[in-house]
Amino acid sequence: MQHITILGATGSIGVSTLDVLARHPDKYKVHALTAHSKVEELAAQCAQFRPRRAVVGSAEAASQLASLLRAKDIRCDVSYGEAALCEVAAEADTVMAAIVGAAGLAPALAAARAGKKILLANKEALVMSGQLFMDAVHQNGAILLPIDSEHNAIFQSLPQSYARSPEGAGVAKIVLTASGGPFLSRAVETLEDVTPEQACKHPNWSMGRKISVDSATMMNKGLEVIEAHWLFGAPASQIDVVIHPQSVIHSMVSYVDGSVLAQLGNPDMRTPIAHALAFPERIESGVGQLDLTTIGTLQFEKPDFARFPCLALAFEALVAGGTSPALLNAANEVAVEAFLDRRIGFRDIDRVIARVMHENEHGAASSIEAVMAQDALARAAARTIVAGIAR
Numbered sequence: 001m002q003h004i005t006i007l008g009a010t011g012s013i014g015v016s017t018l019d020v021l022a023r024h025p026d027k028y029k030v031h032a033l034t035a036h037s038k039v040e041e042l043a044a045q046c047a048q049f050r051p052r053r054a055v056v057g058s059a060e061a062a063s064q065l066a067s068l069l070r071a072k073d074i075r076c077d078v079s080y081g082e083a084a085l086c087e088v089a090a091e092a093d094t095v096m097a098a099i100v101g102a103a104g105l106a107p108a109l110a111a112a113r114a115g116k117k118i119l120l121a122n123k124e125a126l127v128m129s130g131q132l133f134m135d136a137v138h139q140n141g142a143i144l145l146p147i148d149s150e151h152n153a154i155f156q157s158l159p160q161s162y163a164r165s166p167e168g169a170g171v172a173k174i175v176l177t178a179s180g181g182p183f184l185s186r187a188v189e190t191l192e193d194v195t196p197e198q199a200c201k202h203p204n205w206s207m208g209r210k211i212s213v214d215s216a217t218m219m220n221k222g223l224e225v226i227e228a229h230w231l232f233g234a235p236a237s238q239i240d241v242v243i244h245p246q247s248v249i250h251s252m253v254s255y256v257d258g259s260v261l262a263q264l265g266n267p268d269m270r271t272p273i274a275h276a277l278a279f280p281e282r283i284e285s286g287v288g289q290l291d292l293t294t295i296g297t298l299q300f301e302k303p304d305f306a307r308f309p310c311l312a313l314a315f316e317a318l319v320a321g322g323t324s325p326a327l328l329n330a331a332n333e334v335a336v337e338a339f340l341d342r343r344i345g346f347r348d349i350d351r352v353i354a355r356v357m358h359e360n361e362h363g364a365a366s367s368i369e370a371v372m373a374q375d376a377l378a379r380a381a382a383r384t385i386v387a388g389i390a391r
């Protein structure tokens with residue numbers, strides 16, 4: 001029996017994870033579930049999965065949750081805040097890290113330091129502190145399995161010996177596929193005026209609002225390039241992005257002998273979640289079998305950096321190194337939130353990020369404190385720029 005903590009249980013990945021777990025009650029037991037504000041959803045999940053602990057974002061949310069659970073006669077230890085998130089991340093056998101944004105870094109790192117099996121959805125944690133995070137994984141014997149569909153596909157397309165000896169594997173390129181999001185073929189001049197609803201309407205995937213906007217700007221792919229760099233030890237020059245609107249090929253590895261290995265499937269996050277949960281075995285996920293004859297056509301094109309400047313900014317941050325990706329990530333989080341609140345336009349997102357990156361010095365990512373200081377600085381700078389252009 002594997003005991004699992006789900007960080008971000010009420011989110012899109014959290015709900016998909018619970019859906020897979022519910023199919024295998026003989027294999028998995030939920031140790032802890034966490035949410036930030038969705039107290040009623042978390043109470044319903046606690047009623048179904050009976051975790052020992054539940055964690056929320058504030059004292060008020062904790063007392064609401066405790067009284068909802070009391071009313072249903074459910075015994076569960078309720079707490080709140082970052083320290084409690086870090087505790088439950090360090091307690092179970094396996095941790096699903098599915099909090100969105102920088103808030104997920106501290107608990108994911110706590111899981112790494114406690115040597116847990118980490119299923120990593122929270123790509124922002126790796127983007128912000130890649131080297132420090134990977135060091136914590138290696139120094140503490142943690143196991144890191146990627147949930148992001150592209151990285152899970154790459155992981156599946158690499159030999160299992162890759163982590164021990166990447167040099168001998170003969171990898172020429174890592175090829176990340178990207179759907180191109182909802183605005184792939186919309187006239188570029190009209191992007192100034194798109195709404196949050198349009199940006200969140202992803203053609204293939206159903207996801208949380210922040211990553212949906214990231215997909216529309218292609219910052220998501222940019223963050224994934226940085227994530228791939230840290231997960232697979234590949235330099236920026238070895239990572240390609242190819243637009244593939246059907247999202248059937250989830251990513252590929254190109255080898256020196258001309259072979260290309262890819263992982264395919266219907267676009268449903270339960271596949272990578274089930275893969276990582278059961279690895280190296282396989283379990284049913286609830287996802288239907290892929291039928292290529294009904295899909296018929298798979299298309300590919302090169303990304304247009306003028307249409308998607310966020311992708312170029314992410315490559316720039318990766319090459320600059322140090323705390324530059326932390327600057328990029330923090331500026332993006334502030335800009336996306338402002339766009340979702342209708343304070344700035346869609347194209348202002350890349351303008352805010354570019355200004356934060358180009359008007360602030362980055363430093364060495366020598367400690368988590370240095371990364372968090374850069375994150376705070378970038379957020380303050382981004383908020384000032386947003387206030388200047390807010391409409």
Ligand code: NDP
Pocket residue numbers: 007008009010011012013014034035036037038039057097098099100101103121122123124147148149205206207208209210211269
């Ligand atoms: P959602 O917005 O759907 O869910 C986010 C979860 O994090 C919720 O449980 C939310 O709680 C919780 N949360 C939000 N803010 C905080 C905070 N400050 N402190 C603690 N918990 C918080 O996001 P997704 O599930 O879409 O994405 C989660 C992560 O997985 C992201 O990093 C994303 O990039 C990554 N990912 C997602 C994919 C997808 O298909 N959705 C695919 C690949 C990667 P509450 O709801 O209670 O407020």
Ligand code: MG
Pocket residue numbers: 148149150224
């Ligand atoms: Mg992805």
